[in-house]
Amino acid sequence: MCLFLFSVAFSNLAIPQQAQPVGNTSLETFATLHKESCHRLEYLVERQKQLCILSDKMIQVLQTGAMQAVEECQHQFRHSRWNCSTVENSTDIFGGVLKFKSRESAFVHALSSAALAHAVARACSRGELNECSCDARVRKRTPRHWQWGGCSEDIRYGEMYSRDFVDSKEDKNSDEGLVNLHNNEAGRRAVRSRMQRVCKCHGMSGSCSVRVCWRRLPQLRLVGDALTTRYEGASHVKVSSMVVERKRGKNIRKLRPVHSDMKKPNKTDLVYLEESPDYCEPNEELGILGTKGRTCNRTSAGLDGCRLLCCGRGYQTRVRDHEEKCRCRFVWCCKVHCEVCRFKRDHHVCN
Ligand SMILES: *[C@@H]1O[C@H](CO)[C@@H](O)[C@H](O)[C@H]1NC(C)=O
Numbered sequence: 001m002c003l004f005l006f007s008v009a010f011s012n013l014a015i016p017q018q019a020q021p022v023g024n025t026s027l028e029t030f031a032t033l034h035k036e037s038c039h040r041l042e043y044l045v046e047r048q049k050q051l052c053i054l055s056d057k058m059i060q061v062l063q064t065g066a067m068q069a070v071e072e073c074q075h076q077f078r079h080s081r082w083n084c085s086t087v088e089n090s091t092d093i094f095g096g097v098l099k100f101k102s103r104e105s106a107f108v109h110a111l112s113s114a115a116l117a118h119a120v121a122r123a124c125s126r127g128e129l130n131e132c133s134c135d136a137r138v139r140k141r142t143p144r145h146w147q148w149g150g151c152s153e154d155i156r157y158g159e160m161y162s163r164d165f166v167d168s169k170e171d172k173n174s175d176e177g178l179v180n181l182h183n184n185e186a187g188r189r190a191v192r193s194r195m196q197r198v199c200k201c202h203g204m205s206g207s208c209s210v211r212v213c214w215r216r217l218p219q220l221r222l223v224g225d226a227l228t229t230r231y232e233g234a235s236h237v238k239v240s241s242m243v244v245e246r247k248r249g250k251n252i253r254k255l256r257p258v259h260s261d262m263k264k265p266n267k268t269d270l271v272y273l274e275e276s277p278d279y280c281e282p283n284e285e286l287g288i289l290g291t292k293g294r295t296c297n298r299t300s301a302g303l304d305g306c307r308l309l310c311c312g313r314g315y316q317t318r319v320r321d322h323e324e325k326c327r328c329r330f331v332w333c334c335k336v337h338c339e340v341c342r343f344k345r346d347h348h349v350c351n
Pocket residue numbers: 022023024025
């Protein structure tokens with residue numbers, strides 16, 4: 001079993017080497033192995049180790065959530081200078097890029113806590129976990145023209161778990177911790193606010209005399225798209241503390257925009273403390289790969305355009321063979337037949 005987990009909402013995703021259960025290992029031995037491996041994950045804080053020990057099924061769910069978050073991140077950033085590339089065999093899968101308290105770090109924190117909440121809620125509704133199932137609470141509210149039924153996915157449980165697991169690593173007394181907690185929560189809200197209600201009609205020959213509805217999770221892609229919009233409009237903040245008299249002189253720490261003419265971030269906005277590097281040149285120490293060798297689009301004026309992606313270093317054009325389905329036709333009934341067309345296509349690569 002390859003166990004991998006994420007802790008600081010990902011800045012520490014690792015694949016620990018684990019003793020393989022051999023042959024007819026009893027369940028008991030397996031549980032011991034599992035417990036030992038949880039303890040061996042040094043980057044987990046104590047609370048995360050406890051959660052890890054409590055359920056080995058949950059660990060697989062976290063693993064799924066982690067992989068989905070990486071895939072979604074790479075999809076969203078496929079045209080950017082930083083392409084969400086990951087590093088193998090490292091406790092820090094994003095290769096140090098998250099050491100910056102940057103927008104990218106904000107995005108990764110939000111997306112990973114969202115993906116975790118999503119994966120947990122999905123596993124609950126599929127009956128894969130003992131500790132949760134469908135959301136029974138929605139049934140308490142009685143609607144007029146339809147009724148709750150089926151299995152509503154329990155995003156509240158997912159969020160709760162995500163908060164417990166991901167947030168436990170953060171120190172809210174540090175500026176960075178405060179910012180990470182904000183972004184983690186923004187990510188979870190991006191899932192919750194996109195829950196969908198789906199309904200099905202029942203009744204004699206489609207009369208729809210009874211409509212049964214349930215709540216469904218949004219596709220992670222929708223969440224990724226939304227968080228990308230938030231990433232683009234992320235707020236540069238600083239932490240300001242003030243002593244509040246009516247709270248018995250308690251010191252309250254708040255996130256405020258660095259530029260006073262910017263609006264105050266709300267709970268769904270992403271926030272960051274430091275401007276990002278330009279990600280143009282490789283920097284091994286910082287885990288930046290640079291954009292040399294990236295494929296760019298000669299005609300695009302956007303981020304994937306050669307001018308921006310190659311950081312003004314120029315690009316080389318190579319001719320490559322390209323295959324595409326073509327001359328597709330419908331064959332009665334019901335198939336589509338296509339031919340494979342080969343043609344040459346220019347391919348631009350950053351210097
Ligand atoms: C498997 O079980 C048998 C009998 O229960 C035992 O003799 C054998 O040593 C076990 N093998 C392993 C690899 O644990």
